[in-house]
Amino acid sequence: MTRHQKARALLAGKFNRSEEAWRKYLPTLDQLSRQMRSRAISHRGFDNGTVSLAWGWHRDPVIVGGANHKPHKGERRHRAGDYCGEMESIWAARRMHCSEIIGMVVTCPHQPDEVSGRDFGVTVSCYYCRIEFRVERRKSKSPLKGHTRLRFNHPTDRSLYLNITVDKFLAMFPNDPPWVLKRGGT
Numbered sequence: 001m002t003r004h005q006k007a008r009a010l011l012a013g014k015f016n017r018s019e020e021a022w023r024k025y026l027p028t029l030d031q032l033s034r035q036m037r038s039r040a041i042s043h044r045g046f047d048n049g050t051v052s053l054a055w056g057w058h059r060d061p062v063i064v065g066g067a068n069h070k071p072h073k074g075e076r077r078h079r080a081g082d083y084c085g086e087m088e089s090i091w092a093a094r095r096m097h098c099s100e101i102i103g104m105v106v107t108c109p110h111q112p113d114e115v116s117g118r119d120f121g122v123t124v125s126c127y128y129c130r131i132e133f134r135v136e137r138r139k140s141k142s143p144l145k146g147h148t149r150l151r152f153n154h155p156t157d158r159s160l161y162l163n164i165t166v167d168k169f170l171a172m173f174p175n176d177p178p179w180v181l182k183r184g185g186t
């Protein structure tokens with residue numbers, strides 16, 4: 001077996017292990033993501049519960065959670081006290097030295113995307129999250145990979161969800177402006 005073939009076999013093995021772990025833990029992640037909403041702090045009741053499944057430094061699956069924090073009305077103080085569940089979950093994975101986030105389950109109230117106006121039937125990661133995802137994708141050692149799975153849940157209708165990978169998700173928003181501070185933001 002050549003070095004190239006070995007690398008491909010290793011990658012394929014890792015993908016299969018990730019897929020297996022994702023399928024095994026998805027019902028647990030789904031439930032935890034809904035529970036994590038009670039940890040959210042939002043002035044308008046927009047509670048986002050996010051739970052990630054990651055490969056830990058010891059090569060076993062690790063579950064890390066997050067919830068959003070936006071206690072006040074008006075402009076978002078992004079990275080200065082205000083954040084989304086997705087961000088907290090990525091930061092937790094990094095603090096725990098996880099090598100890779102296999103997938104992330106996000107549950108929050110339904111609303112169309114605030115910047116593009118697109119409605120997916122479920123709420124998808126917001127503009128600020130997309131900035132963070134893009135920043136992470138530029139870091140070679142980020143636990144957030146292009147193939148990291150995203151699952152967006154409707155909070156009450158369990159038949160409504162969207163499964164997509166990070167890179168495919170970001171590709172759906174080619175017109176995201178480089179930075180937006182929305183007047184009276186949510």
Ligand SMILES: [Zn+2]
Pocket residue numbers: 084085086125126127128129130
């Ligand atoms: Zn967000």
